Amino acid sequence: MSYLESLRVFVRVVELGSITAGGRDMRLSPAVASNRIKDLENRFGVRLLNRTTRRLTTTEIGRAFYDQARRVIETLDEAEAVVGSYSGAPRGVLRLTAPLGLGRRLIAPLIPAFCNEHEGIEIRLRLSDRSVNIVEDGIDLAYFLGEPADSALKWRKIADCPRLLVAAPDYLKRAGTPAEPDDLIQHECLLLRFPRSTEYFWTLETPDGPRKMTVAGRFDADDGDVLTDWALAGHGIANRPSYEVADHITAGRLVEVLPDTRPVAAQFGSLTPHRRLQDPKVRLFADFAARKLKQSF
Known part of the structure; x- marks a missing residue:
């Protein structure tokens, strides 16, 4: 492995916070990634990382080295992007991220x-x-549902994604079918929650405009597919993107609840660090995905 590749390993280890995670991201075993770090430390005769059984941190000189190494890699990536734009054959690694359900159903099928x-x-x-x-995670394109808040990133809207309230027929037979938004207070609502999550209420479109409903239930999870599974099993009402539940509704496994006051549609699009916008491979995938994904909503 070249010196430049060792630099890339070091940068990803620092960014991801562990040798195992950094090595995995570079498609290397933890042992190989660790050896690449040791090679750098031996080359300069300094310790770059402090390693304990619980955490990994940079030394003072390691942090300074990381800042410079990252700049070197970014400069080389930009140079590679310029060459790719002239050659018409962009090369390199493209890092994407997306929510679990959206990524599985919409993004992953586009990649091959x-x-x-x-x-x-x-x-x-x-x-x-x-x-x-x-x-910090070195992402080129992040696919996103909701309202983007980070002004340091470039937002590209692709489509509005309808959302539906759904429940299993067995649940509605047992608990009753809500006739108006206020009825949700009496129901088990299945919530997507995790640290810093904002889903402690649902916003519904009513004749008087958007209305925030405080909802609650005994079940919450940080995986949207789990919420859909719970709804299918009859445990409550879920607020899900239409593309995730359309087939279940068609098959009768789920029923739409309050169809006249649906949740506010979520914006669907991508976030990109501004400095990555000129990279041909980023533009290529962003344009390719936008064309394909508009057909999904």
Whole structure:
């Protein structure tokens, strides 16, 4: 492995907070990633990382080295992007992230076709319903449902994503069918929650405009697919994107609740660090995905 590749390993280890995670991101075993870090430390005769059984931190000189190494890598990536724009054949690694359900259903199926068209590009897709730090995690494109808040990132809206309130027929037979939004207070509401989650209320479209409803229930999870599974099993009412539950509604496994006061549609789009916008491989995937994904809503 070259010195430059060792730099890349070091940067990803620092950014992800562990040798195992950094190595995995670089498709290396923890042992190989650790050896790359040791090679750098031996090369300079300094300790770059403090390692304990519980955590990994940079030394003072390690942090300074990380800042410079990251700049070197960013400069080389930008140079590679310039060459790719002239050659017409962009190359390199493209890092994507998306929420679990959206990523599985909408983003992941696009990747093989894109890579078949652009053989020099590698895609690394990371799925999570938890918030991620796009800049610190080195993400090129983050697909997102909701209202983007970070002004340091470029937002590209792709479509409005309808949301539906759904429940299993057995649940509605047992608990009753809500006739108006206030009835939700008496029901088991299945919530997507995790640290810093905002889903402690549902916003419904009413004849008087959007209305925030405080909802509660005994079940919450940080994985949207789990909420859909709970709804299918008859445990309560879920607020889900239409693309996740449309087939269940058609098959009769789920029933839409309060169809005249649906949840406010979520914006669907991508977030990109501004400095990545000129990278041809980022633009290529963003345009490719936008064309395909508009057909899903």
